[in-house]
Amino acid sequence: MAFKKEDKVNIIVCVKQVPDTEAQIKVKADGSGVEEGGIKWVMNPYDEYGVEEALKLKEKLGGEVTVVSVGPSRAMETIRTALAMGADKGIHINDAALNNADAYTVASALAAAIKGTSPDVVFCGQRAIDDDSGQVGAVLAELLGLPQVTMATKMEVTGSSAKVTKPIEGAQVVMEVAFPCVITATKGLNEPRYASLPGIMKAKKKPVDIKSGADLGISADLKAQVVKFTPPPARAAGKIVCADDTPEGKAAELAKALREEAKVI
Amino acid sequence: MAKGVWFVAEQRDGALRKVSFELASAARKLADALGDEACGILCGSGVEAMAAELGKYGADKVFVVDNAALEPYTTDAHATAVAKVVKDNDAAVLLLAASAQGKDLSARLVGKLATGMATDCTDLKVDGGKIVAIRPMYAGKCFGEVVVSGTPQMASLRPNVFPVVESGKAGAVVKVDVALEAGKVKVVEVLKEASGKIDVTEANIIVSGGRGVKGPEGFGILEELAGVLGGAVGASRAAVDAGWRVQSDQVGQTGKVVSPNLYIACGISGAIQHLAGMSSSKYIVAVNKDAEAPIFARADYGIVDDLFKVVPALTAECKKLVG
Numbered sequence: 001m002a003f004k005k006e007d008k009v010n011i012i013v014c015v016k017q018v019p020d021t022e023a024q025i026k027v028k029a030d031g032s033g034v035e036e037g038g039i040k041w042v043m044n045p046y047d048e049y050g051v052e053e054a055l056k057l058k059e060k061l062g063g064e065v066t067v068v069s070v071g072p073s074r075a076m077e078t079i080r081t082a083l084a085m086g087a088d089k090g091i092h093i094n095d096a097a098l099n100n101a102d103a104y105t106v107a108s109a110l111a112a113a114i115k116g117t118s119p120d121v122v123f124c125g126q127r128a129i130d131d132d133s134g135q136v137g138a139v140l141a142e143l144l145g146l147p148q149v150t151m152a153t154k155m156e157v158t159g160s161s162a163k164v165t166k167p168i169e170g171a172q173v174v175m176e177v178a179f180p181c182v183i184t185a186t187k188g189l190n191e192p193r194y195a196s197l198p199g200i201m202k203a204k205k206k207p208v209d210i211k212s213g214a215d216l217g218i219s220a221d222l223k224a225q226v227v228k229f230t231p232p233p234a235r236a237a238g239k240i241v242c243a244d245d246t247p248e249g250k251a252a253e254l255a256k257a258l259r260e261e262a263k264v265i
Numbered sequence: 266m267a268k269g270v271w272f273v274a275e276q277r278d279g280a281l282r283k284v285s286f287e288l289a290s291a292a293r294k295l296a297d298a299l300g301d302e303a304c305g306i307l308c309g310s311g312v313e314a315m316a317a318e319l320g321k322y323g324a325d326k327v328f329v330v331d332n333a334a335l336e337p338y339t340t341d342a343h344a345t346a347v348a349k350v351v352k353d354n355d356a357a358v359l360l361l362a363a364s365a366q367g368k369d370l371s372a373r374l375v376g377k378l379a380t381g382m383a384t385d386c387t388d389l390k391v392d393g394g395k396i397v398a399i400r401p402m403y404a405g406k407c408f409g410e411v412v413v414s415g416t417p418q419m420a421s422l423r424p425n426v427f428p429v430v431e432s433g434k435a436g437a438v439v440k441v442d443v444a445l446e447a448g449k450v451k452v453v454e455v456l457k458e459a460s461g462k463i464d465v466t467e468a469n470i471i472v473s474g475g476r477g478v479k480g481p482e483g484f485g486i487l488e489e490l491a492g493v494l495g496g497a498v499g500a501s502r503a504a505v506d507a508g509w510r511v512q513s514d515q516v517g518q519t520g521k522v523v524s525p526n527l528y529i530a531c532g533i534s535g536a537i538q539h540l541a542g543m544s545s546s547k548y549i550v551a552v553n554k555d556a557e558a559p560i561f562a563r564a565d566y567g568i569v570d571d572l573f574k575v576v577p578a579l580t581a582e583c584k585k586l587v588g
Contacts, residue, residue: 021518021538025406034407045519102381103372104415129518131409132402133384135372138340142376147449148340150369153512163453167513168365169464172456173337178449187519188512223415224381230408232401232544238551238565250568251578254550257566259586262548264470264527265494 009063017078046125048192049185083203084195090208097220103135111143112216141182153188267357293323310336320436341448363421380415404518404541470496477532517542535560
């Protein structure tokens, strides 16, 4: 069945609030997590591509975009950002037991929130740039019983299916997937729009449902845990290669060092 | 009780990929530490002949699912096949590659097996009979030690980090039949990039360029150096956003996180999101005109000079050395 304009296409997009890419990450002294003070929080960059693609699809086919996020109270800012970009409504799953939970647990909560709405398409970012797990989209697809295409860089909708391109090592794979499906977005898929001022004003009035784990029948029976956080291994101060101060002299000294000291060439 | 350290081998175009040997070697090491077996799973069509080779790197047994529906790779077919083998054998540990295919497959398996996984690990330890997986988080701005309490304990391994070790096992081949239905995703075409191009996640040496390269044509000298060294060319976000390089070349927090033996950063100032993506490289070289560039704080060797003079000279020197 092909989508018609009169169908109300149900588009879901999952977003996460994460530290900005320029944030310095400082590990707590006891290794239990990272310091959150002073961090600027933003929408996960890969989720922005998901929101944009959801909005493009709505513009093409009509329907409704629901933005869903698991996170603490501050995650509401990210939901409002998606609403300001043009999403219609939100679901905020706010439960301390789910913060920093493993992918299976988070995806279970998302699936419980989404399932009853019979989604036609679910967009997720290919990974969140905080925990870098890259699992939630695919686990969600499995829990919803839907096919997945991960790391999409291009999506063309034709009738009731989409042609989606994803990069693999040394090649681009073009796949055809029927709706309903889960697509995880990566850089290249589109250029996310900025929220307009009227968009920001409107977003304040759009409905956001707040749910707890208990509301969704989810218990945090964790499948995996980060038991210890550590700072990255310190790098010893390097040396500046100066030789005879000509580019050629420096290059020769460097090549020799790479060959004889580092033994990497 | 669940048993065995299992790994999913990866093959493409009729050959095992190098990461499969890394997986077999890592599985062997863990199996020895646990006093258990290392078992491989190989899925594809007409792949049985490749299975024995995994024994050389430590697999006691290799379970082969040979089925036309497994070629080309689709998530559904491969996840169904692997999940069946894992469940039938009650696997304790399951390792996959954090490659494009492995990331797609492993995450689906987390859902199918209702367990947990440590993604893109750079080290694995055994502590009290449990696997402790070490992995970069925030693109390497910090590291996490992960314990999976679900079964199997899953981990995906960053390609090119775990050593390939020959141990000369026989590697008994076990054929498994799995009923597979046509999936809902169909591969329409595979567009191969220029032959000989090495992906940055699989390269031992990366020559990377940033804003200082000044334009797409500036990357020509980086390509030449990479060519001589048998490496790949990477790029900073600035270079990719400017349209000078394709997105798949981008190294950093919103691109690829890499750990080559040698990373040569040319005209890259060292924004924190870029440093995050390459700081776990074994050796870092920075070439930049600006002596104050933050990249020099991370570099093992730094050259403060014009990259357009240094890089060709370095190419010439390397040509002499690597002949």
